[in-house]
Amino acid sequence: MAKPPRKPSTSTSLIHHPYQPPATFAAPQIGVHKASTVLFTDTAAMRARDWKHKTGYTYGLHGTPTTFTLEERIATLEGGLQTLLLPSGLAAITLVDMALLGSGDEVLIPDNAYNPSKELARHELARFGIVHRLYDPMDPASVAAAITPAARLLWIEPPGSVTMEFPDVPALVQAARARGVLVALDNTWGAGLAFDAFELGADISMQALTKYPSGGGDLLMGAVTTRDEALHQRLKMTHMRMGFGVGANDAEAVLRSLPSLSLRYEAQDRAGRELARWWTQRPEVAQVLHPALEGSPGHDHWKRIAGAAAGLFSVRFDERYGLAQVDAFVDALRLFGIGYSWAGPMSLAVPYDLKLLRPAARGALVRFSIGLESVDDLIADCEQALATLTTSR
Template sequence: MSEGSEPISMHQQTNVTHVGRDAKLSNGLVNIPPYRGSTVLFDKVEQLKSSSGHRAYGRWGTPTNRALESALAELEGGANAMLTPSGLSAITTALLGSVKPGDHVLMVDSVYPPVRSFCDTVLKKMNVDTTYYPPLAGAGIAELIQPNTTVVYTESPGSGTFEVQDIPSICAVARAAGARVLMDNTWSTALLFPALEHGVDLSIHSLTKYVVGHSDALLGAIVARTRELYLDVRAFHGALGITVSPDDAFLGLRGLRTLSVRLKQHQESALQVAQWLREQPQVREVLYPALPGARGHELWKRDFKGASGLFGVVLHPTSEAAVIAMLDGMRLFKMGFSWGGFESLIIPVKAGSHRLASPISAGDVCLRVHVGLEHPQDLIADLGAGFQRLSACAA
């Protein structure tokens, strides 16, 4: 959009290719380059005194960092965003910036396990109590609100078990109680679930996953619904000395430009693979909300604009040796703990084994599958050969 032109409402597919681009910063280049630097120089004392933190020192971010923050905030419809070195650091920073000693946190029971560990150790040492609630509680979460509840944390779909939460209902209850709602929105990104529009206060992302998209950078972000929320958490963010390399911010900006088309392909391929998996005799259940008939499908269809490529597969009981035989011979699906890149991944997991408030019967043998950008028929062939090895070993 040219300078001085009137804002025009455009599709997110268009926005994602243009947000955060400033011709003045890029000197006419399509992409804003990595601005590397720590020290900012001033010619006049008055300039030094009047400089804001964002322009006074490299730790507060370079033009590259600010371009990505601006782009993320605009895509999500937030007041502003802040970058962190990883998705987990984004979560912990948002939590620490939202609580004080004596507070109470309601934490979804299906949360990413390292966050549970953070609550049970760091927050506990700070005298912040945590109650884990069932992910499908919805408006029923009102029964768990305490006078000192300041944060309700959500993750939808849930980590490993992929429950879809009723975010609008949870937000309504939390707002009535004066509590903030934080959401891990990594699975959907801002393109597939507009978290702030649904009432979330802080939308948290592991940009490492779909935004970077190429498995070559660690990056996180917190997007705040209001300026007041942003300044509150940003003050804590600054006090911790959190900073992000401009090179990593550049990789986030690069990945952002193709996010829309990549997510579309991830979903299209994942649906084909998930449907095929559902028909296999070794599979008990596929945990993918975008799949008709799957757990959470109706709620997903109501609130989401699409799905990514990550889901769970519950196998019928079999031996560990059989699962190892399957996974050790995969050609395209490799084993790795991340997801969201162009490559397909598969790992064995114990879905729901850590849960306290809402035990889930997901079986003892589960796989977490990330469908990448390879042709789905090639991925199906790879899985088919894997199931043959599993059955041969189990026989």
């Protein structure tokens, strides 16, 4: 007499349950696919599957439906063909540097660039024998002069971090092209909306998705987008070897935010310009640095290639106000958070000592990131906080 089939234990039944939900479910938002292990139907499928061209899944680090979808949407936003996701904007910069540079190579970085990018070059790249040169982004001739036969990569950052100078991007690209140097553009400020990095001649467009694509001030992520397949695969293999990956929940959060990206960018651009114009009328101010304002460094370059602008600007205070007074002004703000990053719903203010940013400059500067509050409320907040300039020393 045959034995009845053995009933598996409860734990085994829960792990190997036969039920599969129907595959016809559809909703506006893609599901969150979490995986380290990806299952194959058999060993032949395991050996045949290709992760490099998004034709299948092999391991969570190499992509899931959630991350593949975000990559494709960022590529569309940027006007590129392929995108790689990374755990931060700085990680995205690191990927580009590590994939394209080796011992004896040189990279050119604008002297007003995002400071962690310069620190990466000064310390980590230097340990690998990679030389970096800083150039004046407002002087394309300085780029041509700085390019040596060892140069392999030129970074462009429009506008400059904190001091907001907007370079002549086509002229910088032309200087690099004439010497066969690849161009990587930090498009975080432009967010794929203010201008098309590839139409301007860039080979790579990098973004900190932490900023406008996320929009919530609650996650970190970066992206590297290209149009050239060979360059993409070169970056992708370094991406794989360095073990870069992003969490599925973070990818899903960016996917949820992307449909409102244009609306938020436009609203924060409009509010930023209004508040920046208000600051130009204040007697406490020596200069307002906003690419969309006449007189701001590089305004004509911005006007020629962009038209849109992020909700980000800086105010340089008159030199009669010391750093302690400007710090007291920032402390007195009620609606502006004091914190790094930008593009979230809350407005932010960060004070800087100009001589630490530009050795030839003096005085105090405050960078403002405008969120989604009422502009009238933000103006009233700045006005009340300015009273501290005359009472603090």
